[in-house]
Amino acid sequence: MFPSAQGIPGLPDLTHPAELMKFGGQLLGMFPTLIFIVGGLGIAIALLSFSLRRVQPEQSIFIGEWVLLYSQLLRGLQHLALVLVLLVGGFFLTSTLGNRYHNWEQAKVTQVAQTVAGDRLEQAAPQVRYTIQEPYAYDTQVDGKIVRVKDTREVNRFLTLAGSQIQVELDQSKDVQDRRAIYRVDYTAEYKVVNQLSDIENFFFEIPPPNGYSLLQGFKVERDGTRLQQRNPGDYGFPFNLKPGQETTFKVAYKAQGGPRWVYSANGQLLSNFRLTALSTFPDADFASGILPTESKREGQGTRFTWVFDDNVSVQNPFGVFTSTGPIRNTGILPRLLLLAPALFLWWILLLYLSLPMTLKNVAIAGGVFFACLLTLTYLSRLISAPLAWTLISLTLLALSWGLGANNRRASLAALICTISGAVLPVFGLLVPYSGLTLSLAGLLSAVWLAVRHWYGWFSWQKEARI
Template sequence: MYPSFQGIPSLPDLTHPDELLQFGSKILDLSVSLAIFIVGVGIVLALLNWSNRRQEEAIAPIAQGVGRYVRLLYQLPHLGLILVFCLGGFFLCSTLANRYHHWEQARIQQVAATVAGDRLEQMAPQIRYQVEETYTYDRWVNGEPVRVEDTREVDRYMSLTSSQIEVTVNQTEGVQDDRQVYQVDFAGEYEVVNQLREPEDFFFEFRPPYSYSLLQNFRVERNGERLVQVNPGDYGFPFRLEAGEESRFRVSYQVQGAPRWVYSAGGAPVSNFRLSVLANFPNADFASGIVPTETKPEREGTRFTWIFEDNVSVSNPFGVFTATDPVRHTGVLPRLLLLAPGIFLWWVLLLYFSVPMRWRDVAIAAGIFFACLLSLTYLSRAIDVKWAWTLLTPVFLGLVWGLGSNRQASLGAIVATIAGGVLPIWGLIVTYSGLTLSLAGLLSVAWLSVRQWYGWSVVGGDRPSARSSLGG
């Protein structure tokens, strides 16, 4: 079973009721404290103004303070809206980031599940024989140690003279789930030569592949004569060779199992070795990094061939597996969403310095910004995120055009949006993030410098009004 993915740890997710109630109570307490502080400051200034109303010298600074406080209260709708949208945008974006992270991990899990399972690993056959070996051990007789010499049979192994293997692998869908299943047709011919100086009894040991779900037509032949398996589960077949005599074995079977088939020599040296695997399906690739001697397309798939003419020791199993499409660029949207409130704040500040902004304009602009982010989040599930933002950028700029009361103001809003909104988002979804974000920051400060210090507008005209846009 795969573990369930719960999203990014320690990140607020408003789809969880307990977190929603917890954050709501904190925001309510903070709002009450802020309101009490504002009212308290106002009452203190009013009392000071009333107590010193007959002293003109003392009342002047107090009156100025009250006036500034009143002007600050007029600006509170703007500051409050920006604070509310930044805070609300953070919770919205953190929730989207959590959901998107959960979706990405589920997609990776789905892709991995199609090729999950233990591999079908076929071990090379072993030629075993036994020799008598002398050994000594100590035992106690009448309280005194006595060294005893005895003999025992020890297994020895002889290398194969030649291995010629043909494998055909077909891939099918699993019956109970979406996992891929391999159907392997194996045929191997092995040659053995008695390299000892005297006749010897040998065992040809060939075990079926590990982790199979179905094995059928398992057949072992020696020089064209079928060898019968005496005991169930015993895959050792005895035979005898004279000194210098050779014998040929042929093994064939059909097996079904997990979507990965490998052949393992067990670290033993091989010579005159040839393994040809026809992966009769697309997206096949060689496993374990042992590069095939020859690779060529055949039928609906690819034939991989490994040829080792002289003594070669291969420690890793090698074979074929189904290569899935790589899941690239994960984590891009969650990172963008977590930084989105900061991008929004920078964009709104650029708009304030570029065009007159009423509090309703701030609310509409915030709605446009986060609506575009919401659309980008779910549109990127169907198409690439770069194409999604390419489609949304004209919509974003077209809606922002309406912020200006004339062509000059509209162009100013467009430039501020490109520098503070469009380019920073591009910088977080492309490969060269640092370069793109640097260009966005340079364009932002260049625009503010030209706009505010040099009195230059996009299409000529007078210097922007000195009236504070916060109070408009």
């Protein structure tokens, strides 16, 4: 069973009521502190004004300066509070989107993995078994004395196969219930056995059915064209007689159905004169267990894999064919961008503050537009690639940023430069592979723009007439 998709651990999510209540309680605890600071400063100014009421010139100068500073502080606090509200609200929004997108990606990975999940069909190589009488000795007690007894016992030995010619045809279908891949296997094999022993004639040809099958039909074993019958249910050992120096051929055939992987296991035996041909009639098939096939070529929509071992070869891992789903790329990119989105917004809004006269209304609209663009990117990237989606969205963002110039061309151009260097390029930098290079270019463009704007006095729109 695959685990269900989980969100990013420790990340706040607006869909979790407990986290919302906790965060709301923290905000309520911060408001009294802010009110105390602002109110305390106002009370202090009022007390100073009352104490200097008899000295009118000094009072007017002192009070005038402090009232001006106090008004500037209040305006600054308004902007700071608005930016903090946008940052905190944007963080909760983007962290929620990051969790959602992470869940979508994990669900997609799980869905792809489940299509090729399940037990594998594993066919083990047959064994030719014979028994010999082996002498051994043991000690026993007779009439209180230790007596050594010599006896014989039967010991199993195995004869190496002289040759294996295996042909497998694999077809794939989908399970209607869970949409998993199902293999249908048509297996035919010929095994050559040569009696290289001088004093043994009785053998057992043991060929187990494939492991992991859900359906097995038409299983039969033939020796030199004669079908061998099972003596006991579940017993796949067939006795036969072969004189020294003679050879015989066994043919095994069956049709099976099972999981989306078929492999052949040599069980540690030496393979000689071995040839395995596996034909997959479906696309996206690949060889399993890293045992490279001798030959691999396309046939129609499928692929024919061939393993040939002429000399003695020992293969430890089972090898065969499985359905390849291909690598799932570009995961985790958008959640990373969404987690860093508040920092990108702060980067952009600081550039705007250092370049344009920003009002509370403009800051609020700019924040709403920025996070709305990221919200659109999150859902649009599920339909098209994220870089292409951001290209389309950034055109809208640039068009809206032009309005920050308040009908002043130079101010509008400054807003476009700030938007490109502070929003468009940084987001692109977190979407494309060359993130470090793109973010460096965005940072350099931001620094150059601020230097040109303030040190050299370029793009000064104060003297330009309103259009």
